[in-house]
Amino acid sequence: MKKWAILLVAAVMAFTMAACSGNNEEGDGNSETEQVLKIAYFNGGYGDEWLKGWVAAFEAAHPGVKVEIEGDPGITEKMGPRLESGANLPDLAFVLRTNWQRWGIMGYLADLTDVYESTIDNGKTFKEKLQPGAADYGLIRDKYWVAPWTDGATGFVYNAGMFEEHGWKVPETMAELEQLLPSIKEKGIAPFAWGGKVMAYWDFPTVGWWAQYEGAEGVEAYKEMASPDVYGQEGRLKALEQFYELLADPSNSISGAEGMDHIQSQMAFVQGKAAIIPNGAWLENEMRTSLPEGFRMKMMQLPAIDGAKDAKVNNTQGGDFAIIPAKAKNVELAKEFLKFTASDDMLKLFTEKTGSVRPFVYDAASVSGLSEFSQSVIDIWQNSRNVYLFSQNPIYYSKYYDWPLAGAPYMMIYMEDETPESAFQGNLQFAKENWEKTKADLGIE
């Protein structure tokens, strides 16, 4: 009896330990010929139809391959520990923007340079097909470690039905937008819906205003991060001032905005409680199940800030990416999948399923069946100077980002703990005081 008890305990322990080890052996497939490709992805605003579409097409084109997908809204946070431990690794992962450079430097990622150099279709390589501004996003020291995943348009989304019903003209400048605000409020509608728990959504218009004011040269100079003076660009201050001008009057915002998250604010917007919301290309897909019958929305070309050098700017907010872990079971198959998804057909499939775009040069507007909202997104994306705000300078991506002092100051300014001027000066001062020390810390000569 005792012997059986011991054997039972041992079996339970062995089973438990095996379960905890999280190795990838199970990914070998059921038969000798079947290969299993495991893909983890961020399951959020874009849903999962795009990936299921790719998977179905890939399996049809690659007999003997089975693709397993793992959707998780928290995959970005979990990816770091999974890469570090080497346990429970997918073969390929689509995650949100994060400091992937650290993963590349630590050797956790497979080198994707051969993917970038592969010919995809129409005689063009993966790299040649990428949008110019996104082509070198995944590059560190002559090697590519990540592949850009999403692109799009961000800024202001407006209630198109409401605008038409009241005869409001879609503003082209911020002066026009500010003139429009009293008319919106007269109807008992708040001009803006936003969520205090996701103040970073104000990056969408604010970065756009900064890029409008500084023009292409200013944006490129900023991305180079040659000196701390880039944090003193006048456009940064003008953008913050513009933000404050919109929200200084509490009646411009929906009631209770400070305590809302993104879903709550978006819900208020689609319920017609507000006319405009700072948001992005994923909004319609994210709210698909909650859209009231007949609700119509569109993205507006970001109204031009006073003094703009370049009015037609789109802050793409690109930066979400795909990686292949260096220790993945099926690195080569995952690379095949990445290349496959860069073909024109698969790019269009992504647009069809998400209503948004990928950072490749392709005719997204030719996709049939797109909603009015998606068409407005693609129109802005195709007819604006797209700004991809990422720098290859380690000072930027490992320490400072856009607001080195204490993160984006929108809430501080809204609550009047800071003025636009003090937030701007504080960040500039911090960058100047700490620049050399930060360089030394990062090992930059």
Place this chain on the structure above:
Amino acid sequence: MSSTTKRGWFIFLMLAFPLAHFLVFFVYININTIVMAFQKLNYFQNTVEFAGLRNFEQIFTDMKRSPLLGKAIVNSLLFIPVTNGILLPLSIISSYILFKKVYLHQWFRAIFFFPSILSIVILTMVFSFMFDSTFGVFNDILQVLGLEGWQRTWFGDKHTAMPMVFVYCIWAGIGFNVILLNSAITRIPQEVIEYGQLEGVPMWRELSQVVVPMIWPTVTTVFVLGSTSAFTIFLQPQLLTGGGPNGSSYTIALYVLEQVKAGQLEYAAAVGVFFSVIGIAVVMGFKLVLERIGSNVEY
């Protein structure tokens, strides 16, 4: 195989898993964290280098320049008076009321215990719905009472966000404390209680001079656990307020988590080690003081 050997094997097998778990998830993780706190990643040489005390220096720099860490420290330290000055006395009184089998005591027992069996995600969701500024019942009650001036965005106002986290922790934490304290009270010898009753001791005196001294070791345990939470709590503010608005409801543990998410692993490790050392000293200090105040009752 002799019975002694069999017994040895049995003990080994029974201990193997918890021991392995302890070694991997406590010893290894903590040693790794301490080592990491003294390292930095050189982004140009692709190496992890010894950084001396630079990560710890950064903590003091951030305390001066960044309002976030300062707020996190103040909020975390406020958990000590909140959990021990408000939650603990409430828990003791609640446990005593349940022990005295007052009218509707079973209903109260269910009310107190209910939050303890639900997931924190569900609890925080329910709590945030109650106080939601647009459809929450609390603001509606204020309106019915003619107190519209008191209505506010409870989780979005910098003056109320952190107090709301405290209120949540009291509401959700009382059940766990009551479980511990109530079981301690029920172990008090019945003759001690009966003696007091025969002497006509009023309830408040019975509570303060009989029950509390008799359960002092448990009170000490609850006090120590409550003090520990000051340095470990992060899910509650993360789920209720996201640390906002403007960082006004950050805690030390949430600050560490955000640093990890931002990829600042070495700095996060240093913050964790630094505040763990302080936390251990504070909590052990409380424990020593409490053990001196009350006697270790045995019965």
